[in-house]
Amino acid sequence: MKTERIGHSDVRFRRQGEGELAAVFVHGFLDDQYVWDDMISSLTTSGVERVTLDLAGCGDRTEASGPFAYERFAAEVGSVVDAVGKRFVVVGQSLGAAVAELVAAERPERAAGLVLVNPVPLAGTQLPDEVIERFRSLGGDPAAQRAVRMQLSPAWPAAELDRLVVGGARMRPEAVRDFADCWNTGHPAGGRPSRFEGPTLVVRGGDDGFVTEELVGEHVLPRFGSVRSVPVSGAGHWVHIEQPARVAGHIDDFLAGVPFSGRTTPSGTVPAQAWTNAFAAKSPGAFGEAFAADVVLEASVLTRPVEGRDQVERVMGAASAIYESLAFTEEVVNGRRTYLEWGATAFGGMRLEGVTILTKDGEGRIARAAIHHRPLDAVKRFSAELRERLRGVVDAEHFHQG
Template sequence: MRTERIGTTGVRFRRGGAGDVAVVFVHGFLDDQYIWDALTAELQSPVEYVTVDLAGCGDRTAADGVFGYDRFTDEVGAVVDALGKPFVIVGQSMGSAVAELVAAARPDRALGLVLVTPVPLAGTHLPDEMIEQFRSLGGSLEGQRGVRNQLSVALPDGEFDRLLATGVRVRPEVVRDFADTWNNGHAAGSEPSRFTGPVLIVRGEGDGFVTEELVNGGVAPRFGSVETVSVAKGGHWVHAEQPAAVATHLDRFLSGIAASGGRTASQDERPQGWTGAFAQQSSEAFDEAFAADVVLEASVLTRPIEGRDQVKNVMGTASVIYESLAFTQETANGQQTYLEWEATAFGGVRMQGVTVLTKDAQGQIVRAAIHHRPLGAVLRFSGELRERLSGVVPADLFHQG
């Protein structure tokens, strides 16, 4: 790999491999760019791979100034711009927020976004006594050893020791700024993501910090086209603990982008109209996705509903009832797309389901079949729709209990 600098700034980045697409890697809290080396060594995709140190970390521990998401996004964005080619960006933990902000600001060149054990862009908002434990890790070898022991599952001994040495070099005042940054979050995290392209979320099954509940409740629902995978025997640093497994998922994601012809987020033909409309929580957001004669079948309905106006009323109202909604798997066969999803409503009641979308030659949805479970949540959801759509949609379309 070779190292390059952005102008006369202190921002440096390493680049290796070769390809028309760059994959840019952004490290997390107390780490450095070298944590990606085991993963990039496993990649099979014909891409250029690029790593960078955030200000205050790695080879940039002497950096001065304000440390936070805006600075990190500007600097990593400058690296992406210097590459001058379409890119996929990968971020881990705190770096996942930086990756999203960089991708969202470049919809013409951002082909995909990969979030590895991501903290929510909106922040974790830990209680004062808990976040203080992270804020006080600066210079504390034993404190950092305890955190890495607690949140990792299979870090190789050599990498564990290297990360300890890397983390303890970060100045205490910088560590405090970093912890406040990911705990407080960014204002953009309170809204659906402005990045509308394909997203892959990777978490370690043994990660006690970025749990499945945190991903499904605070990360995945903000994206329109998202897949979430869990890696066995992996913790918070799953990319270093199980690099081959993570590389397999990343290669598959990159292959899917290549198969789509390298379309950018604004050109992507995946079912953005459907999943994106859920993120916007508006009946009007479904309008462009539906053909005029669309038919909706669902386990919350007593019979199918026909016509764009009625269907978008039901779907817009349903999207507001969900407290969280994550599309976890997606596949396509001809004109049909199959989506698996998980959701919560009514103060945390969990639901799962499968949606089957059938499109016409113009790409508009002509039939949607939505299968919910379990039954108790289905009946409650149907009754809630009846109440909210009273006078708009016939009441006998819903459960009357």
């Protein structure tokens, strides 16, 4: 492990491991860079360098002067990403998730992926004055900080809770107020679809009463073109501290779908993330890495299966281009099968929902994919559109004629 500094500034960052891909971790409100340590130590993907830093006003930078705002945080994290100088995945928690999105959106040519852990919406939480004041007034009050942390996360490791309460109490009250106003007010970009168009993973503690399933479903997921959301039971707002190994497992799965050499992942992993990442790319070749040579595709929009990697790639590439948005909201793994629940829009906002079942072969590639769409009217329209887009490429008899 080594520590480097950005020029003559007070921005320092830690680098662990080596690889052609960097995973950059951005902490949240009242925290510091060390909140990621247990989770990082549980990652198993090789060929990935781990990078952490303190945001201004936090951790070892409590003496930093303001402003404490998204623009400043994104600029500093961006300077670290640029200094590392390689393709990267950026991981952010809570307020740090919004910072992570801004950093990735500014560097689309090098940003390989985005992971949002219990993300506050980039547009802000917009809490009323009497509620946000509770958070604004936490500076210098360790007892109140402890109470808030325990309320929002049910399974704190005692030692880490004590450490973070001490560290959070060191933050200057004016910095705490600015941080709270930052994540409550939000950023103007949050009112629009995200400018980051690559693969995105959302990890949320199932018992988080602050960043709820409804908040994520209404104000986070719809902003991304290809996003997968996974809940972690038995954890709240600080899910990466409460369940570090499980969060690491989801990030390892996400990294499995990011193309880079020198990577190894645990054997037997279903390449679900490679599948979801391919939807972000919207091209036939993007699905190739996930498929076995003799893959079979079944779907509600097909009258009969499509067989073979080349043909299935063509169908999936055309299908992914029809979707205007696509969010993978749930995932269950049972042996060689992965079940993905999703929601999407197409044809000017028409809503589609469904479940995809991926079955892997002995080498971990997808040997069979079954995609169940609904409602019926959308199925018919989607099938007709596929037939037109694949005319002369895939036999029209594979599609509904009505």
